[in-house]
Amino acid sequence: MKVCTSLPRTAMPVSVFVLAVQLVLLAYGGQASDNVKRCKLFSESTTEVKALSLLEPLTNKSFSVDVKNDKESYTYRFQVCGEAGKTAGAGLVQIDQSAKEVETVIGLYTVTQAIGGSDWVMLIYRNGTKYDGHCSKEMRKAIVMISCNRKVDMGELRVVLEDRDKERDCFYLFELDSSAVCPALPSQLSAGSIILIIGFVVLSVYLIAGFLYQRLVVGAKGVEQFPNYVFWTQVGNLAADGCNFVCRTRGPEEEPPTYSGVSTEPEEEPEERDDHLLPM
Structure with a gap:
């Protein structure tokens, strides 16, 4: 025995419309969050997740800078939570132009640390290629300082320094300007x-x-x-x-009593009659 259940004809279009809207919202929201989630944080703390979420507008964008001197020529490529080179998981790589474009991984976005400030975010990629003879042959590390600049959406990548003249904790330092990390402007309306x-x-x-x-x-x-x-x-x-009711301070004005004044014209005297003096 088959039991058939069906929605009313008027309810089916509404249900289909609601389902379609939900799928679109989920697809858009999932895509936006997945771009940042490709970065694997050391600790899923609220502060690190919040700092990393500010960099969402910079995802899927490639940044590069060339550095040349007398003996060496390098190209550095960087992506926020994305593949910057041929190596899987490499968020920042160094390409040696003078040695047949040998690629060296500076840091992996799968090992990420994000530190946020009032108008900046420091993105740290760890577990890069090991040094050959510096820094006790530890793994390379990239630090990208992304600072607020309201004039540009995505600025140019700049190489600040490579600190490798010590035994431990060596790093590459880069700078990048972007309006994505700028705090929200307060309302200008009073x-x-x-x-x-x-x-x-x-x-x-x-x-x-x-x-x-x-x-x-x-x-x-x-x-x-x-x-x-x-x-x-x-x-x-x-x-x-x-206004008359509120501002009035005394009662209704009374008309002043009238007085009969002294007239300058002579008043007419009543006519005297002497009829009573006549003899009867």
Whole structure:
């Protein structure tokens, strides 16, 4: 007996769309993280992982620099967590141009240490090719100092020195400028500017939404399309009434009592009648 289960027709496109979006996000996110994860850190500490993650924009990019003198001619090639030469796992190599391009591994990205500062990251590749007669024949080590420079995305690789005149802990030191390790710039907007921007956006939304509602839903025409038109026409009177109520310091004025003054014109005297003096 077969039991068939199927999704509704309306749910299948939605499910397929959600699955496709998830696959795209996973593919993009996995690709971005895998580029850095190719570097094998000594310790998976939070600080080292954070410092190494800053170098994600520099992955899959090859950097090279030529160094020449009277007797020697070398080319140094470097990649962040990537193959810099023919040797597997080599993150930084030295190619001897005067000896049929013999490749010497300076450091492996599979043995990495990352140290981060406020505006720099120090990337250390270890376990390179052993010295022939220097530094007690220990393995070579490459130190790449990547410093903040907001003017360039990826600068040029520079050779600083090769410190091999000691018994232990010899290294090659390189420099590289990049904006990838620069700290985020603080916001240049003040609190007042942010409030003004928010207020302007809210006012714009109010006017546009209110205009569309009055025109399309209510069917208003002319100036009546303005949202709350009646209210805004009375704002001046309301403000005046409020100011009068708040700022008034005494009660309503009473009319002063009136007094009859002395008139300069002679008043008419009442007519005297002497009818009562006549004999009856």
